[in-house]
Amino acid sequence: TTQSPLGGARNDSCFCCSMESGVRIYNVEPLMEKGHLVLIWDDARECRDAKDKLVLEFTFTKPVLAVRMRHDKIVMVLKNRIYVYSFPDTPLKLFEFDTRDNPKGLCDLCPSLDKQLLVFPGHKCGSLQLVDLSNTKPGTSSAPFTINAHQSEIACVALNQPGSVVASASRKGTLIRLFDTNSRDKLVELRRGTDPATLYCLNFSHDSSFLCASSDKGTVHIFALKDTKLNRRSALARVGKVGPVIGQYVDSQWSLASFTVPAECACICAFGKNTSKNVNSVIAICVDGTFHKYVFTPDGNCNREAFDVYLDICDDDDF
Numbered sequence: 001t002t003q004s005p006l007g008g009a010r011n012d013s014c015f016c017c018s019m020e021s022g023v024r025i026y027n028v029e030p031l032m033e034k035g036h037l038v039l040i041w042d043d044a045r046e047c048r049d050a051k052d053k054l055v056l057e058f059t060f061t062k063p064v065l066a067v068r069m070r071h072d073k074i075v076m077v078l079k080n081r082i083y084v085y086s087f088p089d090t091p092l093k094l095f096e097f098d099t100r101d102n103p104k105g106l107c108d109l110c111p112s113l114d115k116q117l118l119v120f121p122g123h124k125c126g127s128l129q130l131v132d133l134s135n136t137k138p139g140t141s142s143a144p145f146t147i148n149a150h151q152s153e154i155a156c157v158a159l160n161q162p163g164s165v166v167a168s169a170s171r172k173g174t175l176i177r178l179f180d181t182n183s184r185d186k187l188v189e190l191r192r193g194t195d196p197a198t199l200y201c202l203n204f205s206h207d208s209s210f211l212c213a214s215s216d217k218g219t220v221h222i223f224a225l226k227d228t229k230l231n232r233r234s235a236l237a238r239v240g241k242v243g244p245v246i247g248q249y250v251d252s253q254w255s256l257a258s259f260t261v262p263a264e265c266a267c268i269c270a271f272g273k274n275t276s277k278n279v280n281s282v283i284a285i286c287v288d289g290t291f292h293k294y295v296f297t298p299d300g301n302c303n304r305e306a307f308d309v310y311l312d313i314c315d316d317d318d319f
């Protein structure tokens with residue numbers, strides 16, 4: 001096997017070794033693996049011993065593929081099950097959901113105070129399951145609802161900040177579909193391209209005006225949602241003039257702008273913070289260590305503002 005021990009025995013009770021696939025932690029007395037851990041620590045806590053910074057520890061018998069947090073909850077995603085705990089004081093298990101095989105740990109949790117929406121792949125291929133954790137009593141089997149979003153397996157899913165819209169893409173990676181999380185109506189279909197692609201990441205801008213998407217084609221696409229039904233409807237809904245728009249055919253829309261990053265290199269993208277000096281920026285971070293920042297205008301101009309190799313800019317003293 002290809003293991004490369006990293007740490008030796010520490011605190012006389014545990015040791016860890018780093019494998020190509022991750023880190024394994026063992027107890028010394030008796031010698032046993034500690035299972036799969038999720039550790040939460042507080043870096044700001046003043047203490048002499050680094051281990052006193054540890055705040056919470058969760059142990060699972062199977063690998064944890066993703067973790068999502070909001071101010072009052074923490075969600076752990078395993079291959080076939082999702083656990084929801086209260087957070088951060090004395091975590092209690094609130095819910096668990098069985099899922100379809102979810103090897104990428106797909107799941108998103110809405111940060112909104114008003115809405116506690118959780119989304120993950122549903123049991124049926126290509127479907128999304130949504131659960132409002134505030135409407136669900138802990139320990140009871142909730143009434144989740146399903147959106148049949150795609151024909152093939154879900155590859156990516158994201159909620160906007162208020163939790164009113166969910167965006168998803170399938171393994172085909174050509175289309176991104178947006179649905180209203182209340183009515184389950186399809187709001188708009190965005191076209192990433194015509195060739196199949198692996199989507200790595202979808203993110204909404206803070207105000208839900210834009211969506212960015214990265215893929216193995218080495219492009220990051222920026223979609224404008226302002227003129228789509230999504231925002232027109234909500235604007236209309238505010239003046240109370242809209243009826244349900246069900247079954248209506250929606251044309252797919254092409255992106256407003258795009259930029260290139262290294263191809264076939266996993267990459268996450270997100271909108272930069274909108275300030276008076278920094279308006280409409282997208283940041284992409286790739287596993288090859290490159291950092292890309294682009295600014296774009298609402299009419300589709302897109303220019304590089306920064307590029308760096310983030311693995312090279314670390315101060316050695318910090319490590």
Ligand SMILES: *[C@@H]1O[C@H](CO)[C@@H](O)[C@H](O)[C@H]1NC(C)=O
Pocket residue numbers: 200201202203204268269270271
């Ligand atoms: C953007 O998407 C990535 C991957 O899906 C996710 O980890 C991250 O939290 C998102 N960022 C924001 C600001 O929503």
Ligand SMILES: *[C@@H]1O[C@H](CO)[C@@H](O)[C@H](O)[C@H]1NC(C)=O
Pocket residue numbers: 205206207209210271274279280281
């Ligand atoms: C940035 O702010 C402007 C002005 O408020 C807004 O129109 C735009 O949608 C925002 N962009 C992003 C990426 O949040």
